[in-house]
Amino acid sequence: MTRALIALMVAAAAAAVAAQDRPDRSKPPAIGPAPSLKMPAIQKQQLTNGLPVWIVEHHEVPLAQVNLIVRSGSAADPIGKYGVGSLTAAMLDEGAGPRAALEIADALEFLGANLSTTSTFDASAVRLSVPVSKLADALPIMADVALKPTFPANELDRLRQERLTGLLQARDNPAALIQIAFPRIVFGPTHRYGTSANGLPPAVEAFTLADLQTFYRLHYRPDNAALLVVGDVTPASIMPMLEKSFGAWKAEGMAPLTAAVPTAPQFKSRQVYIVDKPDAPQSQVRIGWVGVPRSTADYAPLEVLNTILGGSFTSRLNQNLREEHGYSYGASSAFDMRLSAGPFLASAGVQSDKTGPAIQEFFNELNNISKPIPEEELKKAKNYVALGFPGEFETTGDLARKLEDLVIYNLPEDSYAKFVGQVTSVTASSLQALAARYIQPDRMAVVVVGDRRSIEGPIRQLNLGPINFVTIDELFR
């Protein structure tokens, strides 16, 4: 044998070994059994005034999250005063106890604390995140903000102007306009869900201190609230601090009878609404109607159904409008579940010259979702929802929000433990029945904010139903 031949053979042998070492790329690697979520234990306590305290110990980092939840939000706004609950929450840290707005901010920032005072339709919240070493200093300030707000007149005027200016700026932005237009059309201007939580200019201009104080007095009371604590604490370490800051909070008189927002009448027949935004390079499209409340028995299967339709990257709407046709940067759908039935909506921003074909593709998917769902696709969606679920419990903030939902929606404590099993047991036939009931495309509102001159004709050609025109001015009345 010549040296050259040997060299060749050695090289060939080496190559063979290398090829053998190469991983098998012909199919994706097998995946082992999924880890199960160990639900953290909720330690339920109570202050002497009856205020419930739920504690989850989470010792990963030296932080504490303390959320005071008030079980009344914008849904409790009286007719004619839509936005008052939201403004009340925003005013809490603008003056409280002995401190003025700037002093509250300074004291909290000096502690490295984040304090937010906000509300949704379903609840109001004062949330504190603070290094656990500063918890004892921050809690009394949080308690002042929640229990002893002073509602200074000058701060109300300031926030009022800020909100009115924000509403003025919303006129510039199609993505903001659609958020005002869609619920107004689906729920109507009088139903509470038809107006954004912050309210519209006529109401915001008229709010008085008395309006805010009335909302506060009616709803911010210990028998309508709960404290949720997550972080590097133990009941023994934090209960005395909470008792000191919140234990003297007393309810006066009877608790208010807070009726849930009435279920809105369902949208009757398909209609199109165009809000003209001249020369907009994209149209903002929302298609939907009245959906379901959070209390629905179909919660878990609807999460799966929506995942398939528009709840994940590989969902049908996104694959169609983004990946297949390139009409959009992304398309999605959602059931916005609240104490009462919130909207179901499918949405996307689509390039203006493709608005007609894009809406057609929306309807193709909304129609197809009622057909039997292939087993592989169903399995993917169930896995996505069930296996991704543990990741929603990672941080103190995540955990506290999960606790909030239990309180706000009166969910059984084992809701999360049961959720994965409920998802796993979803079948294609059960989804088909749900789709037929909850997604009826021929009865939905089609709302578009875009350049009327270029999109009206193509939309008209789709023959979806009557076309209505809404001016931007009308949205803000």
Added chain:
Amino acid sequence: MKRWLSLSALLLLASVSVGAQQRPTLSVPFTQFKLPNGLNVILHRDTSVPVVSVNIWYHVGSGHERPGRTGFAHLFEHVMFEGSMHVPEGSFDTWLEAAGGNNNGSTTNDRTNYYEDLPANALELALFLESDRMGFLLDDKAPDKINGQRDVVKNEKRQSVDNQPYGQAFIELPALLYPPGHPYSWSTIGSMEDLTAASFEDVARFFRTYYVPSNASLVIAGDIDPAATRTLVEKWFSDVPAGKPVPPLTAPTVVLDGVKKKTITDRVQLPRLYMAWHTPALMQPGDAELDIVSNLLAGGKNSRLYKRLVYDLQIAQDVNAAQQSQALGSNYVIIATARPGQALDRIQAVIDEELDRLRTTPPEAREMQRALNQIEANFYRGMERVGGFGGKANQLNAYHKAAGDPDYFQEDLDRYRKVTAADVKAMVEKYLGKDRRVELSIVPGEKK
């Protein structure tokens, strides 16, 4: 201010037996190794939830684009999700979702990053997918994939720039700050014409030049067994060809020789002012000082610009100030939107008064401490999450690139702790001058 997210060692913090006076040391323990093909690998174990994050940085961004191909690095990022030689188009996302995973990517001037967050049992799937697109991205379907993502990216630009009030600022500011041809003189999203021009040849060249193992860094963080994970990394990434070394991006230091003023119109209700300066690069002296300046100027109700413009005078709807740190040199940007009926001149005059005040008088001790306490608390908040763009996995890669040490958490916090009031004054004086900056106004009118 940057979101420096960090994580302390579990054990270290669980045993916070550190005395009341003693501060815990921030640390994210890691192991690091290099494959023969040059791929840098960093492993970090955190078992708090049964998830794992696979995070990869390629040290290429829009700064590496050539003239006529702006927006290309970002378009390429999109193509990376469209499958590779052993992963059919659409399967990248489908397989991940079927395993309960999520993924995303992002592009800046300096780098492109990608992550997969998934249940710990599915780690190997992510390694297969990442290694396949690193080694074998190009197949015969690539030209179609580029066309598809070209349309998607154009819609991303329409949505995030063209259809956004004031969106043109993202295009205008780099062009005003940098001379033509400078790697930072165009926006990451690029121009419609250049996106149209991008070809399959461009993709192939870009892939061969920049998407090589030696130009990448892989972090795997979460509920892992480090030894077994190392074996899996060696299994899936060893056959990725090494490629040629990538020379570091360089550019001459840019100095503005005066005030560059520009006014453009947009369909907006209210005028907005942008002021921008050239400032020291990420991790360079001055970088942390200017982060603290941002907190002093616009970091809360008592911050100087917020208090005067928004709270006291109420002539502005909002004000922001930020040191935008980058590898070749940073920008400092102040943005304020006028209240109805208010003029930008007056707002600018107040901003200049406040900058003058910082230039001449060091901030008070309490003000400095307040800023530092917030920064330190934010370090803790960043220690909570493993994955996503804001988690530990990404931060390990960020520190690896910026400081050459993945576990740079404590050193990074110390950068801020060392800053004195006199340093702040000196840096404002040195970098935020009145006579060398960009002043961009966007005022109501027709869209340009």
